[in-house]
Amino acid sequence: MGDITILDALIISIIGFAIVFVVLIILMGVIYLMGLAADKGHVITDKLPKFGNPFKKKKEEGSANEEESAPAPLAPGTCGELTLVRTEDRDAAMIMAIVADTLGTPLNQLRFISIRRVDDAEVK
Amino acid sequence: MNFSLTSQLIGAAGSNVDYGETFSFLWESTGFFNLQWGNVVMIIIACFFLLLAIKFKFEPLLLVGIAFGMLLSNLPAAESDWIFHPEWWTVQDVDYINVLQHGGLIDILYIGVKTSVYPCLIFLGVGAMTDFEPLLSNPKSLILGAAAQMGIYVAFFLAICFGFTGPEAASIGIVGGADGPTAIWLAKALAPHMLAAIAIAAYSYMALIPVIQPPLMRLMTTKKERAIVMKPTRKVTKAEKILFPIIIIIATCLFLPSVAPLLGCLMLGNLLRECGVTARLSDTAQNALMNIVTICLSVSVGATAHFSTFLNTKTLLIIVLGLVAFAFATVGGLGFGKILCWLSKGKINPLIGSAGVSAVPMAARVSNLEGLRAKPGNYLLMHAMGPNVAGVIGSAVAAGFLMAVFGGGA
Numbered sequence: 001m002g003d004i005t006i007l008d009a010l011i012i013s014i015i016g017f018a019i020v021f022v023v024l025i026i027l028m029g030v031i032y033l034m035g036l037a038a039d040k041g042h043v044i045t046d047k048l049p050k051f052g053n054p055f056k057k058k059k060e061e062g063s064a065n066e067e068e069s070a071p072a073p074l075a076p077g078t079c080g081e082l083t084l085v086r087t088e089d090r091d092a093a094m095i096m097a098i099v100a101d102t103l104g105t106p107l108n109q110l111r112f113i114s115i116r117r118v119d120d121a122e123v124k
Numbered sequence: 125m126n127f128s129l130t131s132q133l134i135g136a137a138g139s140n141v142d143y144g145e146t147f148s149f150l151w152e153s154t155g156f157f158n159l160q161w162g163n164v165v166m167i168i169i170a171c172f173f174l175l176l177a178i179k180f181k182f183e184p185l186l187l188v189g190i191a192f193g194m195l196l197s198n199l200p201a202a203e204s205d206w207i208f209h210p211e212w213w214t215v216q217d218v219d220y221i222n223v224l225q226h227g228g229l230i231d232i233l234y235i236g237v238k239t240s241v242y243p244c245l246i247f248l249g250v251g252a253m254t255d256f257e258p259l260l261s262n263p264k265s266l267i268l269g270a271a272a273q274m275g276i277y278v279a280f281f282l283a284i285c286f287g288f289t290g291p292e293a294a295s296i297g298i299v300g301g302a303d304g305p306t307a308i309w310l311a312k313a314l315a316p317h318m319l320a321a322i323a324i325a326a327y328s329y330m331a332l333i334p335v336i337q338p339p340l341m342r343l344m345t346t347k348k349e350r351a352i353v354m355k356p357t358r359k360v361t362k363a364e365k366i367l368f369p370i371i372i373i374i375a376t377c378l379f380l381p382s383v384a385p386l387l388g389c390l391m392l393g394n395l396l397r398e399c400g401v402t403a404r405l406s407d408t409a410q411n412a413l414m415n416i417v418t419i420c421l422s423v424s425v426g427a428t429a430h431f432s433t434f435l436n437t438k439t440l441l442i443i444v445l446g447l448v449a450f451a452f453a454t455v456g457g458l459g460f461g462k463i464l465c466w467l468s469k470g471k472i473n474p475l476i477g478s479a480g481v482s483a484v485p486m487a488a489r490v491s492n493l494e495g496l497r498a499k500p501g502n503y504l505l506m507h508a509m510g511p512n513v514a515g516v517i518g519s520a521v522a523a524g525f526l527m528a529v530f531g532g533g534a
Binding site (some may be wrong): 003004005006008009010012013016017018019020021022023024025026027028030031032034035038 | 261360376
């Protein structure tokens, strides 16, 4: 298709815009269905242990107890411990990210020993 | 310049070499001999773009390459020394044997643009870098991504009114998709003679999103609407993330097979990222491959801005229509954002609609910033990322449609 009239351009614009909408609405439906299937999948897997292997069930219970007592696994690149004094985890994470960004050094190459909140009175 | 006197003098001394002719050839091959006013103008424009990229950090990763490519192809030289031959690429059937035998450096690099390899590889990297979780957790984002494609069709219609042909108008309109690789992919197929102007317009406006969008956002929304705090979205499972690229490419290509190269690469990159067993490939797509292709693409696209094809009134019109496309894309997204806000009884902040113009993640950042300005602590970034990545899919679908209508198998 080469030269087209203004009317053709208007029609093509409307059809094109409508097609983008139709395709993306269909994709939206597909994603909703996927989400629904994922939720249903959880419901089904939650029910599965009732019919599962009894040995497997015991093992899972045992491992669940172990998980409760064991500390959370360390993130890759973790070294030592970080002491937080009057500082929230979220704030500490932000501070570490800002320091890494400012220094231009990857976070796993930096070692933070402690992060302490300093009050205005202490600064003075 | 006449070298005959030199030749006679040296010849009289007993030399067999015609030094006059040698000096004459040497002089004719210099840049000074071949300098035209167009070269000077384009070198100034290239230096201005370099200034924008380096000093003001306007999309520097792309603009430095584009500006330098522009500089290289506009350096004055004899035609036999040109590193890029624009006239070879505007014909219907490119003579690739001639390109490989006699082409300059940029001619060889440009094969990647002409065959769509670069835009598709860029999409592979974009897919590997993009987290579709915000879209999966809030599928309504796709409507906003579709609405923001309005700019493409408004600019297309206006371009036809200004006398451009259908394929040219389609290539200009796609600037409104705010997606560089998609714009290049379509323009190289439909209007290769306008590729440079379109690519430069697309990337320049993407860099100017923080300037273009906020006034429109404030104009179209009330402060109360901008201050709406959205609820956190649901958690997405790993299985959903893995299935998403596979299902999307099948579903989309059943409707628009022409979009397969772009969307296929986007979804392949995303699958490499999410499947969990191809970490090395995902890393390569996100970093090494993406950087190499960006260099090749930006330099070769910049080189197409040769003064013989770039310096005309059409280029100015393309730049203006590109701005119109961007503005209407923002208006479309915001308009549908307001409709969704009304339908959801004030649960959706209309600001996230403007992020539907692609330009990941710049447009989402602008939505976030405007939300924070209206109400401190109102972080919209994750909510705006949904329409933002939906916009990438939307602009690819729009490009696929235009290619199907005007491409004719290009």
